Amino acid sequence: MDLPAGVVDAVRDDLVSSPGALTPHRVAEALRRAGRPVGDATVLAVHDALRRDILGAGPLEPLLRLPGVTDVLVNGADAVHLDRGAGLELTDVRFPDDEAVRRLAQRLAAAAGRRLDDATPYADLRLADGSRFHAVLAPVARPGTVISLRVPRARQFSVPELVAAGMLTAGGARLLAAVVAARLAFLVSGGTGSGKTTLLAALLATVPPGERLVVVEDASELRPDHPHVVGLEGRPPNIEGAGAIDVRTLVRQALRMRPDRLVVGEVRGAEVVDLLGALNTGHEGGCGTLHANSAADVPARVEALALAAGLGRDAAHSQLASGVDLVLHLVRDRDGVRRLREVAVPVRDERGLVRMETAVRFERGGGETTGPATETLERALAGLA
Structure with missing residues (x-):
């Protein structure tokens, strides 16, 4: 029902002047005091409008x-x-x-x-x-x-469901299953809305149930279907400006919680230093998500975050090369379909800086092409890297 302009505001102003529950009876009385029509339809329409305004979203x-x-x-x-x-x-x-x-x-x-x-x-x-x-x-x-x-999401997608949705090819799903089984450390990169969290949650659900996952996030989104997940969530400052807990602090706490796999829901700041440090001190199978335009841009992104945290360029590239085994890059096509485009491996050049080399590239039609880092990835999966 379309209500005349100002009716809802007038009733709201009247009701806030005296305490009490929001009821149709109180709405009808407020309408009478405002000289408005008090038909059943009007009362219920105003009541519903006010209820929507104060409950939920x-x-x-x-x-x-x-x-x-x-x-x-x-x-x-x-x-x-x-x-x-x-x-x-x-x-x-x-x-x-x-x-x-x-x-x-x-x-x-x-x-x-x-x-x-x-x-x-x-x-x-x-x-x-x-x-x-x-x-x-x-x-x-x-x-x-x-x-x-x-x-x-009410529930998380499984890997087979991601294959059915077109995010993964059957070959891509087999490859990622091998990555998880081999306990390789990886980053899931991509733009906003490309499906990074969705893919990571599906992969974490395939981790053996005897392993302990400690998930650190700025805002809790990762809910993998796994029997042993401990989540740590950052906290912003309160109204007085106190009580903030940042992700970097939580990563340090997570390292003391005996994680079999340390997961950072989104690497976006100084916590990259602690994550890379953890991946270089025996914490196998760690992973996280990272905003990047392409797999090739991941080293520059990590370098920028690390520099802001006080870690030098050479050290950042050294930590990245030795701590991260591969990058899974996702894209969102123009038709809205999210898909895994590339699996890339970090390789150090003669200057000691990291560049990403393609191991497997997944084409839009479902085809797959191998790249210069295919053998490197195969050795890592076999435990020979």
């Missing part, structure tokens, strides 16, 4: 519950998009104005104990249901307050 809640939704994106009051794996779709959901978007963003942030106002106009956190929430308030954001919600 408000008008976004139905979108979050749609099957297959991975992201819900709000670009101001008039543009709400979702992603179901085939690219962004514009929805019919609209907000009355930017103030309504702002209220929703602030309420969700407050529920997680975070401040979101003009003094701190952005927030990045995880909601109680596991959704990843990010918001930037207007006027810092245009065309209005922007909200991004990443929806956790």
